[in-house]
Structure formats: structure tokens, C-alpha cells
Amino acid sequence: MNTSSKRCPVCKRSRSEEFTPFCSKRCKDRDLARWFGDGYSVPGDPVNPEEIAHKDWDEA
Numbered sequence: 001m002n003t004s005s006k007r008c009p010v011c012k013r014s015r016s017e018e019f020t021p022f023c024s025k026r027c028k029d030r031d032l033a034r035w036f037g038d039g040y041s042v043p044g045d046p047v048n049p050e051e052i053a054h055k056d057w058d059e060a
């Protein structure tokens with residue numbers, strides 16, 4: 001397994017050939033958004049804004 005050296009720079013998961021060097025379109029877009037949205041750093045696991053919104057709805 002040599003995928004360990006090829007990780008998505010956004011979420012550190014195995015990258016996808018289709019979206020290399022990212023693992024998914026989400027991470028690709030996320031990386032772009034990081035450049036447009038200053039101060040929006042990614043600590044590790046990606047946080048899906050949609051999931052957060054859904055959580056808010058569930059708790060509300």
C-alpha cells in the first residue's frame with residue numbers, strides 16, 4: 001500500500017484519482033474556498049456546513 005504517502009491535503013484521507021490531489025470534489029472545493037475565505041483553516045477532519053445546519057435543525 002503506497003497510498004499512505006498520497007493523502008488529501010484537506011482531510012488527510014486517501015486521495016481519489018479523479019480529484020487528485022484531493023479525495024473528493026468536496027475537498028477540492030473546500031481547498032479553493034480556503035483561499036477565498038481567509039482565516040478558514042482546516043484543522044483535520046472536514047466539517048460539512050450542511051451537516052452542521054442539519055444538526056442545528058435537529059436540536060431546534
Ligand SMILES: [Zn+2]
Nearest residue numbers: 008011023027
Ligand atoms: Zn479530502
